[in-house]
Each structure stands twice: as C-alpha cells, then as structure tokens.
Amino acid sequence: MAAAMVCQPIEEQPQCGGSVAGRSYKPQNRSMTHVNLMNNYFNPNSVYTEDDFRRRIRMRCHVFKRVLYDVHHINPYFQQKLDRVGRSGFLLHQKITVALRMMAYGSPADSMDEIHGMSKSTCLDTLAEFCNTIVQLYKEEYLHKPNQEYMDWLLHKAKDRGFPGMIRSLDCMHWNWKNYPTRWQ
Structure with a gap:
C-alpha cells in the first residue's frame, strides 16, 4: 500500500496585490532575468554569439546598444525606478529586448512573462513607450518622405x-x- 502524500503548509508570504486593484501579483525575480539576459547576450564571454543576437533580436548588437543609449537619454520611462510597492523595476536592457522581440516575432505580450518575467500590461506599456520614443528620436533621419x-x-x-x-x-x-x-x- 502506497503511503499517502501529505502537503505541509508553507510559511505564507504577504500578498502585495497587483498595481491595479483586483489584479493579482505573481512574484518574478527581475534581477535574475536581467542577469540571464546580460550573460546570454551582453557580457564578455556571452553564451550566444553576435550572429545569434542578430538572428534573435533582428538587429546587430552595436545598433541595439545605440538605440538603448538614445532611448535611455530621451524617455524617463526607460530609467529604472521603484514600482508602486517599492520593488526595483525592470532594467533598460530588459525593456528594450521585450519591445524588440514583440515586434520582431509578433509575439503576444503575455508570452513575455515566462522568459522575461514581465506582465502583459508592462509589456504593452513598454512597447508603446518604445515605439513613441523611436519615432521621436529618428523621425527626421529615417522617417522622411522619399525623393x-x-x-x-x-x-x-x-x-x-x-x-x-x-x-x-x-x-x-x-x-x-x-x-x-x-x-x-
């Protein structure tokens, strides 16, 4: 006869609730997802090569870094802040990567939760801010009427x-x- 499995109660952690009333909070390790992203693509001896980066993000790494720098200096949304409950927000690399992946692959916002730990609403906000900032930054240089x-x-x-x-x-x-x-x- 098999022994019955008994679930032991775990120490309950306080629920913070979502940043919008009525929404639940799913704890994500933002710093761990950032470290993984940096180790995979941006740190010396990265897991993935420049070719992998270009294939997955759909741009060269030096172009990504230029966009990252420009966006960071124009739009305060892309500067790391504390969220409404006092936790550190997402870092610049995470936000830009999510926006570019959503555009490159046509990924739905809720699919970013597993890999990047970013909720659907944050992904959509990030994408909108990114697109608006890119238009503001590069409109004169790239979005002109063709001759x-x-x-x-x-x-x-x-x-x-x-x-x-x-x-x-x-x-x-x-x-x-x-x-x-x-x-x-």
Whole structure:
C-alpha cells in the first residue's frame, strides 16, 4: 500500500496585490532575468554569439546598444525606478529586448512573462513607450518622405528580387498565394 502524500503548509508570504486593484501579483525575480539576459547576450564571454543576437533580436548588437543609449537619454520611462510597492523595476536592457522581440516575432505580450518575467500590461506599456520614443528620436533621419532618386533605387531593388512595381502595389494582390485560405477568396 502506497503511503499517502501529505502537503505541509508553507510559511505564507504577504500578498502585495497587483498595481491595479483586483489584479493579482505573481512574484518574478527581475534581477535574475536581467542577469540571464546580460550573460546570454551582453557580457564578455556571452553564451550566444553576435550572429545569434542578430538572428534573435533582428538587429546587430552595436545598433541595439545605440538605440538603448538614445532611448535611455530621451524617455524617463526607460530609467529604472521603484514600482508602486517599492520593488526595483525592470532594467533598460530588459525593456528594450521585450519591445524588440514583440515586434520582431509578433509575439503576444503575455508570452513575455515566462522568459522575461514581465506582465502583459508592462509589456504593452513598454512597447508603446518604445515605439513613441523611436519615432521621436529618428523621425527626421529615417522617417522622411522619399525623393525620386530613393524611389528609383527601391523599385530597382524590388524588381531584382522579383517584385516589379512593388511600391505602387503594396497590397500585392496580383501575386498568387498557394495556401490562400478559401474562406477569404
């Protein structure tokens, strides 16, 4: 006869509650997720190489560091602060990585909880702040109306890749899609 398992009560820790009334708090080790991120990608002798970084974050590490520096100095949201219950907030690298991963992979905000320990609402706030800051920072340099020379270059590039007239036809309705869902036809 198997011995019955008895669950011993554990010492209860006080519940802080979420930062919004009615929401629960899930304890996350923010410092541990930050240390893991730094050891994986940014510290000397990182686990992953520059190529791994580029494949996973979808940009080169030096570009990431430039964006990190620029965003940090423009938007106070990306400076580490204490949260509403006095715990240290997320660090800059964590916030930028979450925003970029959500954009690079189209990841839902609630999927960031497991790896980065960041709640859905924090991820969405971070993504919105990041996007607004990037537009503010780089609008003049990168988000300008293209001139004719640039348009010609883009059309030539698209034609070389098999997409002639791509600028004029952004919806690409003239291309056949083998696996196009029948309910959309």
